[in-house]
Amino acid sequence: MRRILVTSALPNANGAIHLGHLFEHILTDIWVRFQRMMGNECYYVCADDAHGTATMLAAERLGTTAEAMIESLRAEHADEFGRFHVDHDNYYSTHSAENERLTRAIYERLAEDGRTFTADVEQLYDPERKLFLADRFVKGTCPRCGADDQYGDNCQVCGATYDATELGNPRSTLSDNTPELRSSDHYFFDLAQFTDFLREWTASDAVQPEVANKLGEWLTGGLKAWDISRDGPYFGFTIPGTEGKYFYVWMDAPVGYMASFENLCDRTEGLDPDDFWRADSDAEVHHFIGKDIINFHCLFWPAVLRGAGHRTPTKVHTHGFVTVDGAKMSKSRGTFINASTYLEHLDPEYLRYYFATKLAANTDDVDIQLDDFVQRVNSDLVGKVVNIASRCAGFIHRGFDGVLAEGMHDEELWAAASNARHELADLYERGDVGRAVRQITALADRTNQYIAEHEPWKHVNDPERRDEVQGVCSLGINVFRTLVVYLKPILPAMAAKAEAFLKVEPLAWEDAAEPLVAHGVDRFKPLFTRIDRKDVDKVVAATVAEAETADDGNAGSPEVRIDDFGKIDLRIAKVLDANFVDGADKLLELRLDLGDNQRTVFAGVREAYDPNALVGRLVVVVANLAPRKMRFGTSEGMVLAAGPGGEDIFLLSPDEGAEPGMRVT
């Protein structure tokens, strides 16, 4: 028996679970369920990746603490994966005591052995927000082609790569201020020391060939040291022996796999993390990741493990990205589908099956075609596989008290179905699930042909041929049973219903070796209903609607024309009255004078302004904003303010002389 620890990449703790995450977790879960059916001891852990500047900023925007935000999202993520039948043994967070201890221990070991060093780094700093700016938070002019509005790492126009410090006219995307150059000590992991080891490791079968090619590019180019520290403010773990220095999120994220597993071990008798992670462990560790993060998992992580005296991963399984109808997932097209939206309209097993048909052991992108999705599920599962049981069960019940025949009516067909377990196991093991599904549906085709050839409906009333009818339908049900075994890693809920129909214990892989003979089965009830294309359309429509109401205040705004701006009626208004709103911790209710009319507007400025201080002052409002029903009443406009939220909100007001009702142009 193999002992296997499996992980999926850690979803970010500042966003919802969407199709991309589901693809990865479902494909991992299929592999895990297969291993368990084979009788292997297989643990599957994951966690939310909680750390980083982005988490900190997202929490600020929401006006809450990072800890509160990540815990509520963690619970939500775990619940949604569960509803897609993704069977994590533990869904934890990287912001945990276990992870902090493990990350520090690994770091200290690396530091003691001379695997790390410090160096002075010059970086852009936003004096207003008081933080060092990562590349994505700086924009400016490309130093090579002069294109404006480019991010701090590379130019979208000419493709040049550069340091953020080389940008012309840099500005912070967080505050729009001009950042200043500051230097700071950074801690580095000296990856180059592991070049020989990594060359060897990547040449083993630990990674797919195309991944090895990609890694070869970095290996021959020479490995750079990894900057594993960040200056505060940052949401993460502090580096031991420093002040205001934090571990970069990619230092503690993969350690989060170990931490999640350790947390599981703590509440599981007889399970010891060291059995899986010590250097000479004979257990297996498998990581499932997307191709965007192979450098972290196939260079950095194995080197860190090696340097810290742990075992290295048995295998990193890399997959491609999900596209929908041939294009990147898009909110406006309604294809950036969140788990929660999908669940409102469709059965999770539809998606699991469709993903399975697309799975291969390569890094190609996987395209979801919505029409194809509906057709494949309806035709393969309902029309072919489930149909076999559906059409045979009636005869067995009407003529034979629901009891299957003693022998196999067609030995050859039975052997084909039963023996397929060897090759299918091989395909599952390799991750070539799409090919496995094709072979499974081919078996279903063959079985439907077989039933059509023997026409049991013609002979069921002929006493001479009763045995034949029972034999044909019993074999049909037996083949169906093997198909359930083979599909069970993909369709656990359908398999459970089929097990109830067959009146058998939960099926294991080797159950396909022997048929059911002289065995009573239940009456047949539908195991699976067809997808209605209309429900798919509802998911798309709901996704579009979500995108329209979403607050994307941190995204870069598209260019607009003067007439676009003209559509917005901005007016000067005078605050007549301002009051707290019962039950709302962020809102104030404002009564505004717009010259020719008065309005009630709710503004999210409670944490920043005392209502009494607002009465009498002039503000700017969007006067033609569609009225919005809120929990506490209807808001008839929007008061303009700037700032990230919480206590840092700054109302706009006009210079002396402006009067209520004046239009802002």
Next chain:
RNA sequence: GGCUGCGUAGCUCAGCUGGUUAGAGCACAGCAUUCAUAAUGCUGAAGUCGUUGGUUCGAGUCCAACCGCAGCUACCA
């Protein structure tokens, strides 16, 4: 720009180390059938295998260039 991968019937894909008229499923058309969640079976139509050159007795399969798509290009998670 560099790099990695991909480009085969309307759609999803299979074609291993080059070798007879390029395969399957879905969709489509016709026929059959009615046991089954209008499910199933049979037959058929449909491809200059991204383009152009090359290697070879012979290339979808190897090489080169080009075109198109996706991704990566290391302090974005």
